[in-house]
Amino acid sequence: MTRNRILLAVLLAALALGPLVLAEFHITLLNYIGLYAMVALGLVLLTGVGGLTSFGQAAFVGLGAYASAYLTTAHGASPWLGLLAGLALTAAVALLLGAITLRMGGHYLPLGTIAWGISLYFLFGNVEFLGGHTGISGIPALTLFGQELKSGRDFYYLIWFVLLVLVLATRNLLDSREGRAIRALKGGALMAEAMGVNTPRSKIVAFTVAALYACLSGWLYAHLQRFVNPTPFSLNMGIEYLFMAVVGGVAHVWGALLGAGIITVLKQWLQDWLPGLFGQSGNFEMIVFGLLMIFILHRAREGLWPLLLRLFPGSVAHRPPPAAAEPLPRRTLPPAGTPLLEVREASKRFGGLLANDRMNLTVKAGEILALIGPNGAGKSTMFNGISGVDPVTSGSVSFLGERVETLPAREIARRGMSRTFQHVRLLPAMSVLENVAIGAHLRGARNFVHAALHSERGEEARLLHEAAGQLVRCDLAEHLYDPAGSLPLGKQRIVEIARALAADPCLLLLDEPAAGLRYLEKQALADLLRRLRDEGMGILLVEHDMDFVMGLADRVVVMEFGKKLAEGLPDEIQRNPLVLEAYLGGVE
Amino acid sequence: MDLQIALLLGQDGITNGAIYALLALALVLVFAVTRVIFIPQGEFVAFGALTLASLQAGKLPGTLWLLLGLGAAVALVEVASALRDRHTRRIPAILLLNCVLPLILAGLLFVLSPANLPLALQVVLSLVLVVPLGPMIYRLAFQPIAEASVLVLLIVAVAVHVTLVGLGLLFSFTFGETLLQGQTILVVASSAVLIVALYFFFERTIHGKALRATAMNRTGARLMGISASMAGKQCFTLAALIGAFSGVLIAPITTIYYDSGFLIGLKGFVGAIVGGLASYPVAAAGAMLVGLLESYASFWASAFKEVIVFTLIIPVLLWRSLKTHHVDEEE
Numbered sequence: 001m002t003r004n005r006i007l008l009a010v011l012l013a014a015l016a017l018g019p020l021v022l023a024e025f026h027i028t029l030l031n032y033i034g035l036y037a038m039v040a041l042g043l044v045l046l047t048g049v050g051g052l053t054s055f056g057q058a059a060f061v062g063l064g065a066y067a068s069a070y071l072t073t074a075h076g077a078s079p080w081l082g083l084l085a086g087l088a089l090t091a092a093v094a095l096l097l098g099a100i101t102l103r104m105g106g107h108y109l110p111l112g113t114i115a116w117g118i119s120l121y122f123l124f125g126n127v128e129f130l131g132g133h134t135g136i137s138g139i140p141a142l143t144l145f146g147q148e149l150k151s152g153r154d155f156y157y158l159i160w161f162v163l164l165v166l167v168l169a170t171r172n173l174l175d176s177r178e179g180r181a182i183r184a185l186k187g188g189a190l191m192a193e194a195m196g197v198n199t200p201r202s203k204i205v206a207f208t209v210a211a212l213y214a215c216l217s218g219w220l221y222a223h224l225q226r227f228v229n230p231t232p233f234s235l236n237m238g239i240e241y242l243f244m245a246v247v248g249g250v251a252h253v254w255g256a257l258l259g260a261g262i263i264t265v266l267k268q269w270l271q272d273w274l275p276g277l278f279g280q281s282g283n284f285e286m287i288v289f290g291l292l293m294i295f296i297l298h299r300a301r302e303g304l305w306p307l308l309l310r311l312f313p314g315s316v317a318h319r320p321p322p323a324a325a326e327p328l329p330r331r332t333l334p335p336a337g338t339p340l341l342e343v344r345e346a347s348k349r350f351g352g353l354l355a356n357d358r359m360n361l362t363v364k365a366g367e368i369l370a371l372i373g374p375n376g377a378g379k380s381t382m383f384n385g386i387s388g389v390d391p392v393t394s395g396s397v398s399f400l401g402e403r404v405e406t407l408p409a410r411e412i413a414r415r416g417m418s419r420t421f422q423h424v425r426l427l428p429a430m431s432v433l434e435n436v437a438i439g440a441h442l443r444g445a446r447n448f449v450h451a452a453l454h455s456e457r458g459e460e461a462r463l464l465h466e467a468a469g470q471l472v473r474c475d476l477a478e479h480l481y482d483p484a485g486s487l488p489l490g491k492q493r494i495v496e497i498a499r500a501l502a503a504d505p506c507l508l509l510l511d512e513p514a515a516g517l518r519y520l521e522k523q524a525l526a527d528l529l530r531r532l533r534d535e536g537m538g539i540l541l542v543e544h545d546m547d548f549v550m551g552l553a554d555r556v557v558v559m560e561f562g563k564k565l566a567e568g569l570p571d572e573i574q575r576n577p578l579v580l581e582a583y584l585g586g587v588e
Numbered sequence: 589m590d591l592q593i594a595l596l597l598g599q600d601g602i603t604n605g606a607i608y609a610l611l612a613l614a615l616v617l618v619f620a621v622t623r624v625i626f627i628p629q630g631e632f633v634a635f636g637a638l639t640l641a642s643l644q645a646g647k648l649p650g651t652l653w654l655l656l657g658l659g660a661a662v663a664l665v666e667v668a669s670a671l672r673d674r675h676t677r678r679i680p681a682i683l684l685l686n687c688v689l690p691l692i693l694a695g696l697l698f699v700l701s702p703a704n705l706p707l708a709l710q711v712v713l714s715l716v717l718v719v720p721l722g723p724m725i726y727r728l729a730f731q732p733i734a735e736a737s738v739l740v741l742l743i744v745a746v747a748v749h750v751t752l753v754g755l756g757l758l759f760s761f762t763f764g765e766t767l768l769q770g771q772t773i774l775v776v777a778s779s780a781v782l783i784v785a786l787y788f789f790f791e792r793t794i795h796g797k798a799l800r801a802t803a804m805n806r807t808g809a810r811l812m813g814i815s816a817s818m819a820g821k822q823c824f825t826l827a828a829l830i831g832a833f834s835g836v837l838i839a840p841i842t843t844i845y846y847d848s849g850f851l852i853g854l855k856g857f858v859g860a861i862v863g864g865l866a867s868y869p870v871a872a873a874g875a876m877l878v879g880l881l882e883s884y885a886s887f888w889a890s891a892f893k894e895v896i897v898f899t900l901i902i903p904v905l906l907w908r909s910l911k912t913h914h915v916d917e918e919e
Contacts, residue, residue: 015846039685047739051737051739052739053739053742053743055746097902100902100905100906101905101909107625107738107739107742108861108905108908108909110625110742111625111857111861111901112901112902112905113625114854114857115854115857115858115898115899115901115902116898116901116902118854118894118898119894119895119898119899122894122895122898123892123895126891126892126895168677236750237748239746242743242746243747246743251749259887280758282754282757282758282759284754284757284758285754286751286754287754287755287758289747289750289753290747290748290749290750290751290752291747291751293743293744293746293747294728294729294744294747294748294751296731297698297733297736297740297743297744297747298733301736301740376624395888395911436655494827
C-alpha cells in the first residue's frame with residue numbers, strides 16, 4: 001500500500017466518522033461542498049480533460065431540481081420518478097445544445113451556455129406553474145430503505161456516497177478507450193479524427209455527462225432543501241462552479257473536490273467578513289473570487305491540486321508492460337498487387353493557390369510508393385486530401401474500389417487507411433502506450449457506460465496489449481510509460497508509426513517518417529517498412545532523404561508545383577533530367 | 589397593436605439595436621485582435637452611464653477610485669518589469685501616465701464642481717474617467733497571458749467581469765436622469781458615424797492595418813515590428829471608448845444599475861455571434877435584429893423578453909454550425 005493510498009483511506013475514514021463529531025453547521029457546509037463538487041467534477045471532465053467549457057452548469061442543476069420539485073409537489077410523483085424525468089430532460093437539452101454548438105469553434109459552447117443559463121434563469125422566474133421568483137416549497141423528503149432523510153445529517157452519507165461513486169466512474173471513464181478519445185479533444189482533435197475517433201460524438205458525450213452530474217446534484221439539492229427558487233441556478237452560480245473547477249485543478253478529478261471545498265469555505269468566511277469591512281451588504285466575495293481566478297490563471301493554470309500533489313509525491317514504481325491478452329482480430333489484407341488507392345485528377349485549391357493540380361497516383365497492396373518533391377510541392381496537401389483530413393477540391397480518391405473523397409477522415413480510417421503526420425501530433429502529457437492505443441480506437445466497441453463501470457476491461461486489455469505489441473515491434477519497448485512529449489523528435493515519429501500500425505491498416509501513409517532519425521534508426525525503420533510490405537501492406541511515403549527513399553521504394557512519384565513531374569522506378573527517376581532540374585536547378 | 593405602437597416599438601428597437609451594434613463591433617474587434625471574448629464589455633456601458641449621472645448629480649463618481657486603484661496597480665507592475673529589465677528611464681513616464689494624470693483628474697473633479705459644467709464637457713469628463721480603464725485592464729489581466737488559449741482568456745474575461753461588477757457595487761454608483769435630447773436620432777447617428785469611422789480606421793490607416801495583421805497572425809505581425817501588446821492596449825482602449833460612449837447614450841433611455849451592463853453587453857454578443865465574431869457589418873445587422881426582437885417581445889410577452897432574446901442565439905448558432913464543417917484544432 002503506497003502512502004497516497006493510506007492518505008486516501010484516512011480521508012475516507014474521516015468522511016465516514018465526521019457526522020458523529022461535527023456540529024450541524026459543519027455538516028451543512030460539507031453537504032454543500034459535496035453537491036458543488038459533483039457539478040465541478042462534470043466541469044473537470046468537460047473543461048480540464050475535454051478542453052471545452054460551460055458557464056451554464058447551474059442551469060442544469062436547476063433542471064434537475066425543478067423537474068423533481070414540480071413533479072413531486074404538483075403531481076405527487078415519487079422523487080425517484082422526478083430524478084428520472086430530470087435526467088431525461090437534462091440529457092435532451094444537453095444533446096440539443098451540444099449538437100448545435102459543439103461542431104464549431106471551442107468558444108461557441110461557452111457563449112451558448114451563457115445565453116442558455118440566462119434564458120433558463122428567467123424562465124424559472126417567470127413561469128407560473130414553477131412558482132415564479134418565489135419558487136416551489138413543500139418538496140417531499142427522500143426515502144431510502146424505508147428511512148426518511150429529513151435532516152442534513154441524514155443526507156450527508158447519501159451526498160458523499162453519490163459523489164464518491166461519480167469520482168470513481170469519472171476516473172474509470174478517463175482510463176478507457178472512450179476516455180482517451182475525450183482526452184484527445186484538447187489539442188489532438190485532428191489526429192483523433194484521423195485515427196477514427198468521432199470527435200463531435202466524444203464532445204457531446206463529455207458535455208452530456210457533465211450536465212447529468214449537475215442534474216443529479218440539483219435533484220439532491222431540491223430534496224435536501226425541500227424548497228427551490230431560481231436564485232441558486234443563475235449564471236453567477238454557473239460562473240462560480242467553473243471557478244471551483246479551475247481553482248481546484250481543472251484537469252484533476254480530485255481537484256473538483258478541493259476547489260468546491262475552498263470556494264465554499266472561502267465564500268462562507270468572506271460573506272461574514274467583507275460586508276462588515278465595507279460597511280454595506282452585497283456579493284463582495286465575487287471581487288475576491290474574480291481576483292483569485294485571475295491570479296491562479298496567471299500563475300498556476302493547473303490549479304491547486306497539482307501543487308498539493310507535489311507535497312505528496314507518489315512512488316514511481318517500475319510498471320510492467322500490459323499483461324498478455326488475446327490478440328485483436330486482424331483485417332484480411334488484399335492480395336499483393338491489388339490496387340488499394342487510386343487518385344484521379346485530384347486538385348486542391350486554397351483561395352488563389354492551386355496546391356495540387358490534377359494529381360494521379362496508384363498504390364498497390366505489397367508495394368512502397370514514394371512521393372518526393374521539393375518543399376512546397378504539395379505532398380502533405382496530397383496526404384491530407386487522401387486521408388480526408390483536408391478533402392480535395394475536385395477529382396476522385398478511391399480506396400479499395402470505393403470513392404472516399406467526400407468521406408470524413410474517421411470513415412476513411414475505418415476502411416483501413418492509417419497515417420502519420422509531418423508535424424508530430426501526439427498528446428505530449430499522455431503515455432506513449434496510451435497514445436498508440438488511440439490508433440486502435442476503431443478496434444474496440446464498448447461505449448462510455450461500460451467504461452465508467454469498467455466492465456470493458458477485457459477489451460481494454462486487448463487494446464493495450466496490441467499497442468504494446470506495436471511499440472515492441474518499433475523498438476520502443478523501454479518507453480511504454482514515458483510521457484510522449486519527453487521522447488526525442490525522431491522517436492516521436494516512430495511512435496506515430498506504431499500508432500498508425502495499431503489501427504491494423506492495409507494502406508499506410510507516412511509523412512517524412514525518417515526526419516530526425518540517426519543512421520541506425522533509419523536502417524531499422526527501413527527494415528520494418530520492408531517487413532510490412534512483404535506482409536502485403538501498401539505504403540505511401542513522403543520523404544526527403546534520397547538514400548532512404550531510393551533504397552526502399554518500389555516506385556517513385558515526383559511532384560513539383562502541385563503537379564506530377566515524373567513517375568517510375570527509383571533508377572529511372574534518379575536519371576530523369578526533369579527531376580534533376582527540379583531538385584538541383586537547371587543549367588543556365 | 590396599431591401602427592403607431594408598432595412604429596414606437598420599432599423606434600425603440602432601432603435605438604437599442606444601434607447600441608448593441610456598437611457593442612458588437614467592439615466585441616468583434618477585441619476578439620479579432622486579442623482572441624479575448626470580452627465579457628466585461630457591458631461593464632463599460634454601465635460605468636459610462638453611471639459616471640455621467642454622478643457628475644450631473646454633483647457627486648464624485650466611483651469610477652475615479654477605480655481609475656486611481658487600477659492606475660496604481662499598473663504602475664506597480666510596469667515599474668517592477670522596468671526594474672527587472674533595467675530600463676529605469678521608463679519609470680517617470682509610467683508614473684506620469686498611470687498615477688499623476690489620474691490624480692490631476694481627481695484634482696480637477698474636486699475643483700471644478702462638474703454639476704455646473706456644460707453637458708458636452710460632462711460627457712468628455714466621463715469618457716476620460718472610464719476609457720483608460722480599458723487598457724489598464726488589458727495590461728493587468730490579459731497581457732501577461734496573451735498567448736493562452738481562447739478558453740483560458742475567456743475564463744479570465746469572466747473573472748474580470750465578476751470583479752468589476754463587485755467593485756461597481758462597492759463604489760455604489762447611483763443613477764440620475766441625464767439630459768440628452770433627441771435620443772433616437774443621436775444614438776443611430778453616432779452608431780453610424782462610429783461604424784464608418786471604424787471601417788476607415790481598419791481599411792485605410794496604418795494603425796488599423798497593424799491591428800488586423802495582429803488579428804490574423806500574432807507572430808508574423810511581431811516580426812514586422814508590430815507590438816502585440818500595443819495592439820491589445822489600443823483595441824481595449826477602443827472597446828472601452830465604444831462601451832462608455834454607449835453608456836452615455838443609453839443612460840436616459842434605460843435605467844442603469846451597477847450590474848445592468850452585463851445583459852446589455854451580452855445582447856451585443858448575440859449580435860456579434862450572428863456575424864461569427866468576424867464580420868463587422870453582419871454583426872451590426874444582427875445587433876439591430878436583437879434590438880427589434882427585444883422591443884417587440886417586450887410588448888407581447890414582457891416577462892419573457894430576456895428568454896426570447898437569449899434563445900435567439902440557438903437558431904443563430906444552428907445556422908452558423910450548418911455553415912461550418914471542419915474539425916477545428918484548438919490551440
